Amino acid sequence: MRKINTYFWISALVLNSSFLIAQSDKDQINTTINKYIEGTSYNKPETIKEAFYEEANLFLSRKDNSLWIVPVKDYAAGYEKKEKGKFNGRTGKIIAVDIENDIATAKAEILISKLDLRFIDIFLLKKIEGNWKIISKAATRKK
Incomplete structure (x- = not known):
């Protein structure tokens, strides 16, 4: 009986520690995405850059170009001309996060209500x- 009890507690500890590590990664990913959201909502280019790998690209579109590839430093620079720290009307929320070892995907909804836009x-x-x-x-x- 004592042996079964020991196996139970060891198994519970291993499962619990795996869960805590996964939670920690999810929390860190949420923090990273929220830096992006905060930076783009409050005109903070340095906060935007903190969220990204320095050589990252953004794959966007605009009226004349269905695939517009923008390096993160250029994207963040677009917020330098605006008043830093002032809310610009962009709101965002994380919709989903999926983690596999050291890679993950995340999905966010960004709203700009004054322009009736949803990203x-x-x-x-x-x-x-x-x-x-x-x-x-x-x-x-x-x-």
Whole structure:
């Protein structure tokens, strides 16, 4: 009986620690995505750059170009011209996160109500030297 009890507690401990590690990664990914959301909502280019791997690209579109590839440094620079820290009308929320070892995907909804716009952003993340970074982002928009 004592042997069964010991196996039970060891199994419970292993399962619990695996769960805590997964939760920790999810929390870190949420923090990374929320840096992006905060940076783009409050005109904070440095916060945007913190969320991304420095060589990341964003795959966007605009009226004259169905695939517009923008390096993160150029994307963040677009927020430098605006008043830093001032809410610009963008709100965002994380819809989903899926983690597999040291890679993950995340999905967020971004709303700009004054323009009646809704964006869906899909992020590809990688755990690099213990930190989750966005290595790529694609977005689509709807009126």
